Amino acid sequence: MQTGLIPNVSVDCVVFGFDLTNLNVLLIDRDFTKEGIVYHDLKLPGDLIRMYEDLDDAAGRILHEETGLSNLKLKQFRSFGSPNRLKRNEHDLEWLRQNDRTEEHIITIAYYSLLNMAELNSTKLIINDNVKFCPVNEVIDLVMDHMEILKGALEHLRLELLSQPIAFDLLPEKFTLSQMQKLYEVILGKTFDKRNFRKKFASMKYLIPLNEKEVGVAHSPARLYLFSREVYVKIMDGNMVNT
Amino acid sequence: MQTGLIPNVSVDCVVFGFDLTNLNVLLIDRDFTKEGIVYHDLKLPGDLIRMYEDLDDAAGRILHEETGLSNLKLKQFRSFGSPNRLKRNEHDLEWLRQNDRTEEHIITIAYYSLLNMAELNSTKLIINDNVKFCPVNEVIDLVMDHMEILKGALEHLRLELLSQPIAFDLLPEKFTLSQMQKLYEVILGKTFDKRNFRKKFASMKYLIPLNEKEVGVAHSPARLYLFSREVYVKIMDGNMVNT
Numbered sequence: 280m281q282t283g284l285i286p287n288v289s290v291d292c293v294v295f296g297f298d299l300t301n302l303n304v305l306l307i308d309r310d311f312t313k314e315g316i317v318y319h320d321l322k323l324p325g326d327l328i329r330m331y332e333d334l335d336d337a338a339g340r341i342l343h344e345e346t347g348l349s350n351l352k353l354k355q356f357r358s359f360g361s362p363n364r365l366k367r368n369e370h371d372l373e374w375l376r377q378n379d380r381t382e383e384h385i386i387t388i389a390y391y392s393l394l395n396m397a398e399l400n401s402t403k404l405i406i407n408d409n410v411k412f413c414p415v416n417e418v419i420d421l422v423m424d425h426m427e428i429l430k431g432a433l434e435h436l437r438l439e440l441l442s443q444p445i446a447f448d449l450l451p452e453k454f455t456l457s458q459m460q461k462l463y464e465v466i467l468g469k470t471f472d473k474r475n476f477r478k479k480f481a482s483m484k485y486l487i488p489l490n491e492k493e494v495g496v497a498h499s500p501a502r503l504y505l506f507s508r509e510v511y512v513k514i515m516d517g518n519m520v521n522t
Numbered sequence: 523m524q525t526g527l528i529p530n531v532s533v534d535c536v537v538f539g540f541d542l543t544n545l546n547v548l549l550i551d552r553d554f555t556k557e558g559i560v561y562h563d564l565k566l567p568g569d570l571i572r573m574y575e576d577l578d579d580a581a582g583r584i585l586h587e588e589t590g591l592s593n594l595k596l597k598q599f600r601s602f603g604s605p606n607r608l609k610r611n612e613h614d615l616e617w618l619r620q621n622d623r624t625e626e627h628i629i630t631i632a633y634y635s636l637l638n639m640a641e642l643n644s645t646k647l648i649i650n651d652n653v654k655f656c657p658v659n660e661v662i663d664l665v666m667d668h669m670e671i672l673k674g675a676l677e678h679l680r681l682e683l684l685s686q687p688i689a690f691d692l693l694p695e696k697f698t699l700s701q702m703q704k705l706y707e708v709i710l711g712k713t714f715d716k717r718n719f720r721k722k723f724a725s726m727k728y729l730i731p732l733n734e735k736e737v738g739v740a741h742s743p744a745r746l747y748l749f750s751r752e753v754y755v756k757i758m759d760g761n762m763v764n765t
Binding site for chain 2: 284285286287327328330331332333334337357358360361386388
């Protein structure tokens with residue numbers, strides 16, 4: 280294995296999922312043993328890119344190999360290349376020593392993906408204990424610089440939420456305005472006044488009210504909406520750009 | 523030199539400049555000789571990252587080494603890693619052969635930067651024939667996949683122009699609404715109705731009208747404006763997010 284002369288390249292994937300309550304992120308257990316004690320640290324799915332492999336292909340391959348998920352729309356958002364990004368604490372150093380990789384400089388190209396968990400067929404995930412969705416606000420520590428990568432992805436997600444119709448990649452196909460408000464609240468980390476939020480979004484022509492209500496809820500069932508990408512694109516095309 | 527086993531990493535820099543007429547991009551002559559003929563192909567500033575070098579540091583170092591420009595705000599926008607990205611035509615292949623690099627797979631991390639050319643002190647640029655600003659719409663061919671990188675940067679620039687106050691990084695500190703309209707037009711590749719454009723932007727509280735007019739122009743001098751980032755941030759903070 281070549282190390283020590285030129286930087287190596289990896290991809291890491293931040294897969295966000297919304298389960299109508301929390302914004303979650305997909306994490307993998309990086310366990311290793313030292314002096315008989317097993318340590319379970321959490322990491323983002325990620326691995327080295329192969330020689331002559333395309334970046335997007337590598338991201339898809341690695342996510343599939345490590346989690347079982349496939350056909351996700353993965354989008355690059357930033358690269359991380361600080362020379363000390365692999366060595367953030369004693370566990371990282373020990374893991375690098377055990378894997379004979381203490382001299383490496385790995386530049387990672389970070390991808391992110393949005394998953395509608397309500398419609399996720401859980402059989403698509405490799406069902407073993409080392410892959411799981413965790414609420415983002417409960418993640419306090421990850422291996423190496425993965426916390427920084429997660430924060431970068433979250434920042435990117437917030438910006439996109441305010442400028443592009445990505446909320447609908449995280450919501451079920453048919454959703455209530457309350458579910459949509461909850462999504463905005465958990466991503467932006469704020470609470471919104473219910474009446475103002477509804478007033479603002481109910482007037483958006485790309486939200487199509489259905490003659491259907493939600494089922495199986497304890498409270499009085501709310502109206503379901505559908506997002507029309509077609510209407511959205513038309514509205515955007517007619518905006519500022521055509522002044 | 524290590525090649526052929528793991529991908530190498532480079533940075534490439536797309537430096538945009540606006541001269542009140544054209545959107546320009548900074549290019550470098552990659553000349554090489556074959557059978558006595560000198561070929562002048564154009565490339566973006568860029569080179570390999572050193573082992574243990576930080577990405578942003580590498581971008582700054584390489585841009586400075588190749589063009590003389592320093593202290594520019596360089597922002598990553600995407601990585602390009604297609605395994606055949608270096609070999610787009612016969613010139614590329616010949617250049618790779620002459621430099622003994624035909625087997626390489628180089629993943630490049632692309633940066634972009636915005637430059638107010640009106641205030642650029644040209645002495646900051648290494649003054650030699652192989653570094654120059656070219657109007658983006660006159661660039662029809664670059665080495666390797668640099669055309670694709672330029673197009674990606676342009677796409678990114680257009681999105682940012684519509685969602686963030688980056689126009690003011692490209693304009694002089696004091697500018698007229700006509701200059702601002704010209705900038706929007708050259709970046710977005712559209713023409714705008716002058717009255718509508720002025721009406722829209724003159725009402726933006728972050729554009730501060732000055733009691734000053736432009737000087738040294740043939741037409742009747744127009745009012746100058748200043749961009750207030752402080753007001754802009756306040757307005758944005760008060761927007762949708764606080765519904």
